[in-house]
Amino acid sequence: MTSMEPFGARLRRAMDERGPLCVGIDPHASLLAEWGLNDDVAGLERFGRTVVEAVADRVAVMKPQSAFFERFGSRGVAVLETIVQEARAAGTLVVMDAKRGDIGSTMAGYAEAFLHKDAPLFSDALTVSPYLGYGSLSPAVALARESGAGLFVLALTSNPEGPEVQHAVRADGRTVGATMLAHLAAENAGEEPLGSFGAVVGATVGDLSSYDLVINGPLLAPGVGAQGATPADLPKVFGAALRNVVPNVSRGVLRHGPDVGALRASAERFAEEIQAAVFGA
Numbered sequence: 001m002t003s004m005e006p007f008g009a010r011l012r013r014a015m016d017e018r019g020p021l022c023v024g025i026d027p028h029a030s031l032l033a034e035w036g037l038n039d040d041v042a043g044l045e046r047f048g049r050t051v052v053e054a055v056a057d058r059v060a061v062m063k064p065q066s067a068f069f070e071r072f073g074s075r076g077v078a079v080l081e082t083i084v085q086e087a088r089a090a091g092t093l094v095v096m097d098a099k100r101g102d103i104g105s106t107m108a109g110y111a112e113a114f115l116h117k118d119a120p121l122f123s124d125a126l127t128v129s130p131y132l133g134y135g136s137l138s139p140a141v142a143l144a145r146e147s148g149a150g151l152f153v154l155a156l157t158s159n160p161e162g163p164e165v166q167h168a169v170r171a172d173g174r175t176v177g178a179t180m181l182a183h184l185a186a187e188n189a190g191e192e193p194l195g196s197f198g199a200v201v202g203a204t205v206g207d208l209s210s211y212d213l214v215i216n217g218p219l220l221a222p223g224v225g226a227q228g229a230t231p232a233d234l235p236k237v238f239g240a241a242l243r244n245v246v247p248n249v250s251r252g253v254l255r256h257g258p259d260v261g262a263l264r265a266s267a268e269r270f271a272e273e274i275q276a277a278v279f280g281a
């Protein structure tokens with residue numbers, strides 16, 4: 001397989017050129033209604049294509065939420081394929097938010113679905129769950145390396161229920177979340193300018209001073225906007241790892257649709273606030 005430049009290098013360049021904002025494509029039923037669209041496949045497609053038209057040529061990353069496409073079965077997945085391909089063709093990197101995780105032999109199938117360069121849903125990176133054990137992700141790590149893609153591993157998620165698992169302390173005294181971060185730092189060791197194996201760390205999680213977020217890889221940070229975090233919170237949460245943070249905003253931008261100009265203006269406002277928070281820090 002001819003491989004692409006590694007995801008980490010492509011992401012670093014995109015963040016340097018366009019800023020780090022990731023805009024989510026989350027076609028909630030309530031947003032389809034607010035946009036005056038039907039809650040059907042045609043509405044889904046119009047929604048997704050409008051978001052791509054508004055921001056794909058200007059933001060570093062877009063993150064479609066697979067759940068809202070899978071909701072419509074095979075026809076929804078077909079729309080997802082179109083959206084991913086159009087967004088990538090417009091110049092943005094696509095992180096597929098599908099949060100896959102399974103025993104290793106099945107994980108290999110999920111990896112083929114999203115990380116094989118000839119797969120209809122090939123994405124620049126995929127969110128994965130390590131809660132069947134980090135080692136169960138090995139087939140995805142291997143295929144991502146081979147095809148120049150990346151992974152974002154759930155480490156410290158933005159939801160209030162996450163800590164009961166992620167802050168749990170293991171027999172060796174480390175928390176589960178810290179262990180995931182350490183695995184990722186090992187994957188990324190020696191990679192320049194940035195490793196391809198990132199962590200999901202919510203912007204809402206508060207004080208992380210006891211965690212080592214410097215993993216030489218990207219940190220996908222959902223939670224800005226609708227979940228209550230603001231760009232100004234980023235320096236406090238991410239500290240020394242701030243320059244590798246990719247803040248995701250979904251509903252905070254999407255609620256401004258369906259007008260393309262209003263979506264674009266909202267993304268630009270978030271991008272400016274994030275730039276000020278990261279580079280003014």
Ligand SMILES: O=c1ccn([C@@H]2O[C@H](COP(=O)(O)O)[C@@H](O)[C@H]2O)c(=O)[nH]1
Pocket residue numbers: 024026065097156157158159200201202222223224225226227248249250251252
């Ligand atoms: O810890 C996590 C992991 C993923 N997400 C996803 O990000 C977006 C957030 O959407 P908003 O509308 O900006 O709240 C959504 O797709 C989540 O599934 C997350 O929120 N937290």
